Amino acid sequence: MDQVRCAQCPLRKFEIFSGFDEDELEFTQSFKAGEMAVEAGSTLMLEGQPSPQIFTVLEGLGLRYKILECGRRQVLNFAMPGDLIGLHAAVMGEMGHSFEATTAMRLCVFNRADLWRLYRQQPARAYDVTWLAAVEEHFLGETLVAIGRRSALERVAWALARVHARLAAVGLDRNGLVPMPWRQQDLADALGLSLVHTNKTLQRLRREGLARWSDGALLVPDREALATLAGIESPLPPRRPLI
Amino acid sequence: MDQVRCAQCPLRKFEIFSGFDEDELEFTQSFKAGEMAVEAGSTLMLEGQPSPQIFTVLEGLGLRYKILECGRRQVLNFAMPGDLIGLHAAVMGEMGHSFEATTAMRLCVFNRADLWRLYRQQPARAYDVTWLAAVEEHFLGETLVAIGRRSALERVAWALARVHARLAAVGLDRNGLVPMPWRQQDLADALGLSLVHTNKTLQRLRREGLARWSDGALLVPDREALATLAGIESPLPPRRPLI
DNA sequence: CGTCCGCTTGAATAGTTTCAATTGAAGTGG
DNA sequence: CCACTTCAATTGAAACTATTCAAGCGGACG
Structure with a gap:
């Protein structure tokens, strides 16, 4: 699992920028559970289901959405390389939305169970996760303004x-x-x-x-x-x- | 700074539930910078400004909003006791929205600069912060569906x-x-x-x-x-x- | 060759906004 | 104590934006 292939993954990118010692680097690598390739059109996570994994987009494009009973659908945002997907499920127990790959995608996979370990052992990485969540929230706020006003x-x-x-x-x-x-x-x-x-x-x-x-x-x-x-x-x- | 007065503050509430040792407890108390009372109608944070503080609502009600050039306004959500306000500014450098106290409010104040210390020294508390951010994101997603569809x-x-x-x-x-x-x-x-x-x-x-x-x-x-x-x-x- | 899917088009309809004015309660100052 | 102002809630009517319905078109695919 070399640095180059994972360059788009925010959790790895930060690593490159910040310069950690060997132990930390090794740990982050062990936090990453693997990579995953999905084809266009596949649904990765379904609303209401517990997702044992967190993803990071390495390549390809997708979208996050919610569906109402009556079939109406709301796309929350378009997912691009560098985006973190599924923190919801990791932290709250189940997904609050569905995720679909629009094109073929390559994803970085993390185990939900490892997140807590990350927080305990890698505070800088934990801070990065929070930062990603804050950015996400920021985007949703902008979208809200756009749709509402x-x-x-x-x-x-x-x-x-x-x-x-x-x-x-x-x-x-x-x-x-x-x-x-x-x-x-x-x-x-x-x-x-x-x-x-x-x-x-x-x-x-x-x-x-x-x-x-x-x-x-x-x-x-x-x-x-x-x-x-x-x-x-x-x-x-x-x-x-x-x- | 007794437990009772701060019961509504999520960062303290968790503390009560989880049962930590004395050192941790003492640290969290030092993370809290103080309490603040504001009167109805006052604006706490303004969009675009760097906010050196993070707040937690102890009492009273408020609202978070964004304003467009032309005067149109979008209320992002209604703030209630237990809500964390200003993580944006703490993590991203400046506020992404404004905050206004609708009634008189009592707030728990934390220093932005202490957040990183919290992440380093109190992973459980850091995890709680991420959880709050995820909940916030969840709410914004629901709001988006409501307004959009x-x-x-x-x-x-x-x-x-x-x-x-x-x-x-x-x-x-x-x-x-x-x-x-x-x-x-x-x-x-x-x-x-x-x-x-x-x-x-x-x-x-x-x-x-x-x-x-x-x-x-x-x-x-x-x-x-x-x-x-x-x-x-x-x-x-x-x-x-x-x- | 026929079917499916996404894009395009026109017309009718409905939902929502905008404009304009009124009411009532609360606060201010002479 | 009475104008006078202010602010939120309310009302009716007109104007408009966006939706719905319905149909056609072209490319991709089996």
Whole structure:
């Protein structure tokens, strides 16, 4: 399990940055239970089920969502390399949402039971986990503002700008083009809009030259312009713990 | 700093439940920097500002919110005794939202700088903090579903049922009557609705005998009925860490 | 070749917002 | 003690945004 392959895993990345002694390094490696590859379309964790594992995204894209009895679905967020998935289940006993792989994914797997050991033996790593949870909470708060207080046009612009920024931040930007493998229905479910209205709003952004999303790729010529339309203040939260 | 006065503070409560040795107890007490009383209407932390402190609500009610340039406001949640406030700022450097005391409040104050010390010296307490963050995230997820995928009637019913359940859980229920000091505008901003529509929806619930909110108090004769209308699955998350 | 799935389109409908004005209670100052 | 102001709750009507329904289109796949 070399450093390079695990570069996207936040729990390993920090390790590289912070410089620990041999014992700690060895421990973190033992905390990692293994890697896992899943194919596109597979459901990793189901709401209400206890999940014995925690994941970290190494490669590929997915989405976290909740479903109401009547079939309505709310996408909580789009998962990208570097994201920690399943802390909920680890800490609270069961998953609060479901997780689906949109593309094929490669994941870093940790055993839930080891988390407590990590807290006891590796406080710096424990702090990192808390930091990841705080970032996640921060994102959810921003999403809440978008869905609660923005118009459809602003919401879609906001979502595209946000996805673009996040994917660019993990190095998936090629001249303004980033992978965007989700369906329009996924975006609609993420923004609390209907599919039809989402479609029409996307067309409008395309017509105005602000964003072009087709064939699984998103092109944003000028992210500033898009972000202004969406009314975004802060581009992205900091990337690493502060301690 | 006796146990009783701090009973509502989660970081102290756990202490009582878990049974630590004398050293640990003493340390946690030193982690607490003091208590603070604020009057109704005061703003505790402002979005974008670095906050040197973390708070825990001992008494009183408040709300967390974000404001957009154009004046639109989104209430993230209603703060109640037992809630941890400001972990964001502690971990990420600055607040991601503002906090306002709706009633007079009494708070437990911790120094941001001490958090890292807590992680190093008190893993069990660090785990508790992560648990609180996970619970918070869980709540935000539920709110997202409500705002994104529920009708106005369902949203209002959901919010009232949720507030009622949470306040009852901290012992503020008197025969189905709980304090509800917020304004209709606050509820509207929490649910992504306009004030007018929120008002009309509240009237409808009142007319149908499901919930009566007036003069700063909320009466819910049958929480089950209200929850069914709102489409709530899980009543409340667990109350204490599992380890 | 037929079916499935995701995207697109138009029209009708419904839910929600916005505007504008009123009421009642509480607080202020002359 | 009476204007006068303020603030939250309330009401009705008009305007609009977004949803729902229904249908068509094209590519992928067996």
